Amino acid sequence: MYCRPCGYLDRALEAAREILSYFDDVKVELEQGKNGIFDVYVDGELKLSRYQLKRFPEIEEMLKEISSKKQVS
Template sequence: MSNIEIEYCVPCGYLDRALDLQRAVLQNFGRTVDRAALVTGEAGVLQVRVDGEAVWDIADDEYDVDEVVRRVKQAL
């Protein structure tokens, strides 16, 4: 099983977005992942990693929960 980490910028107020991503990941893959953890960060970060490998980053991509779910699915 896989580990998913959602790192989010606390000063930027990305907690709500991180929670939305976590909820979507757990709803779609809850039985096939060991954990979907929120990790606090800074400097504008909002990134999703599967087993340590970045699959989505707000620095490179538009915020779209459905796209994040697709990328997590591909990585799993």
């Protein structure tokens, strides 16, 4: 989920591109939000949040969370 009024669309698109280039069997959905949100969910579970981290999640962190979930499944 990303804040479109804040201009986070480009960041969300870049994250989606990186994830899709790394994993060929995942589905990426971009959902608009507001109030500065930039959250990463994996299978409906919040994994990374700009508010909790007090910074934007890094691509490497996103890939790690997805990899961890795929290993458990």
